[in-house]
Amino acid sequence: MSSRIETDAYGAIAIPSHVYWGPQTERSRTLFVIGAEKLPPEVIRCFGAQKAAAASANLALGLLPANLASAIIDAACEVREGVFDDHFPIRLWQTGSGTQTNMNANEVIANRANExxxxxxxxxxxxxxNDHVNLSQSSNDTFPTVMHVCTLRAVFGTLGPSVERLQTVLSARAAEFHDVLKVGMTHLQDALPVTLGSEFKTWERQLDAAWAGIVFHTSALCELPQGGTASGSGVNGHPGFGQRVAEELSAFAGKPLRASRLPSQHMAAHDAFVGLCGALNVLASALLKICNDIRLHTSSLGGAPAMILPDEGLSSSIMPAKRNATVCEAVIQVCLRVTGNSATVLAANGAGALQLNTAKPLILNEVLNSIRLLADAQAVLAAGCVAGLEAKRDRLRHMLDRSPVLGAVLAPHIGYDAAARLTLEAASQGRPLRDVVMQEGQMSSTQYDACLAAAFDPDRHNAEPAEVPTGALNLGVAAEIQQG
Known part of the structure; x- marks a missing residue:
């Protein structure tokens, strides 16, 4: 492979002739040979957007000549569009400020601009x-700015639509099953009846609440540390630089951004990401419960399952035609991984010292990984499982009619002792409680049916509290939280 010799302040170095990176990147590429992980491509593209915004701000402030600013902006926009993804070889495991990735961007953009x-x-x-592409900047304020912008794009561009898609499917199934009565379960034992629709509605509401929490925690990410330069003081920068960059990046981020009044807050620590991970954990735990509930509903522990999993064409390697909750198990593993990522971010956030947190690449990688996994998992859960679940209505009714919990519904009408005696008798004989009540003459068939009909009114079970806003993602509520 042919190479070129490039010289900077630290000496000459051979670099593959066809690549756009420079000496700092080449030294880092050969030094940080740790693992195979790299920051995802969206981080590189956010760097392109950030460098274009910085050049535009420097031009407006009279700090950069128009011809150089134009060349930098054009090259940075190409990076933003992914043209130079292959020219960012730096591993995830690098200097904790992300300096190597920042310099990689500076060198690629400078080389392309010069070309x-x-x-x-x-x-x-x-x-x-350094003099032009990195003008008015430091890795210490540039990398966390990219962290904020990249995460905002991931939350609202990738995760939000996925949450909404799963909510929509759950809402449709809740409406379909709104009148399907079944035995409730508490302590994994029979409890007062509910509707199958109410269970799906509960899952939907869990997602809605989780999303509102995620939106709340993104509000801090709309504040950028750009302009703080190396230690938050803004030395070597223009006082108006940070706000101009924030305004330039707003359209790319999809959210109105603003410069922080105290840049060091988002350079010395990344508390906003810890909070966001907590909200992602809420979503992960909701999905974990949903998947475990589905596994119970479709299990054969009680004989024939009450719900049937969709046939995805997968089976046991030894038991032909066996249908397992494969999608649920995949999503459960995602949820466990997200929980682990959150623990990593929590530890990494506390690993900084004084004016700088030095685990920035790790924090960003784990947060983006969680967002991407949760988005993909919900899409698979919606299409590959929830949408195709089949309710065995006859089976559910059969189980309800023979459940001892019906005695609780009759007790206010025939007395607790009578209800207990008849319930025990029905259970011992394996008969529906209705038959035993009729035989004993405690109630007429008309009275029994009327009693159960009143107790099991599906509209009462599925009633929406008037004070709770409804609708996919509670978008209005989320917007109010973010603005607040």
Missing amino acids: RCGQPLGARAPVHP
Whole structure:
């Protein structure tokens, strides 16, 4: 492979001739040979957007000549569009400020800008990676700015639509099953009856509440540390730089951004990401419960299952045609991974010292990993499981008619002792309680049916509290939380 020799303040180094990175990236590439993980491509593209915004701000403030600013912006926009994804070889495990990735972006953009100006790769003029592309910036404020923007895009561009999709499917199934009565379960034992629809509605509401919490915690991410330079003081930067960058990045982020009045808050620590991970944990735990509930509903512990899993064409390696809750098990593993990621972020946030947290790449990677996994998992759960679940209505009714919990419904009408005696008798004989009550003459068939009909009115079970807003994602509530 041919190479070029490029020289910076630290000496000469051979770099593959076709690549757009420079000396700092090449040294980092050969030094940080730890694992195979790299920051995801969306981080690199956010760096492109951030560098374009920085050049635009420097131009507006009179700090960068128009010809250089134009070349930098054009090159940075190409990075933003993913043109140079293959020219970012730095591993995840690098300096905790993310300096290597920031310099990788500076060098790629500088080389591409110089190429646009008719210069060869490695020329370092007229556009210099530090003097021009990194003007008014430090890795210490640039990388966390990218952390905020990249996470906002992931939450609202990837996770939000996935939550909404699963909620929509759950809502449709809740409406379909709104009048399907079944035995409730508390302590894994029979309890007062509920409707199958109310269970699906409960799951939907769990997602709604989890999403509202996620939106709440993104509000802090709309505040950027850009302009704080190395230690939050803003030395070597213009007082108006941070706000201009925030305004330039708002359209890319999809949210109105603002410069922090205290940049060091988002450089020394990343509390906002700890809070967001807590909200992601709420979503993960909701999905965990949903999947475990589905596994119980579709199990054969009580004989024939009350619900049937959709046939996805997968089976046991030894038992032909055996249908397992494969999708639920995959999603459960995702939820466990998200919980672990959250623990990592919590520990990493406390690992900084004084003016700088030095686990930034790790924090960003784990948060983005959780968001991506949760988004994918919900899409698979919605399409591959929830949408195709089949309710065995006759089986559910059969189980309800023979459940001893019906005695609780009759007790107010025939007395606790009589209800207890008849319930025990029905259970010992394996007969429906209705038959025993008729035989004993405690109630007429008309009275019994009327009693159960009143208790099991599906509209009463599925009634919506007037004070609780409804609708996919509670978008209005989420917006109010974010604005507040």
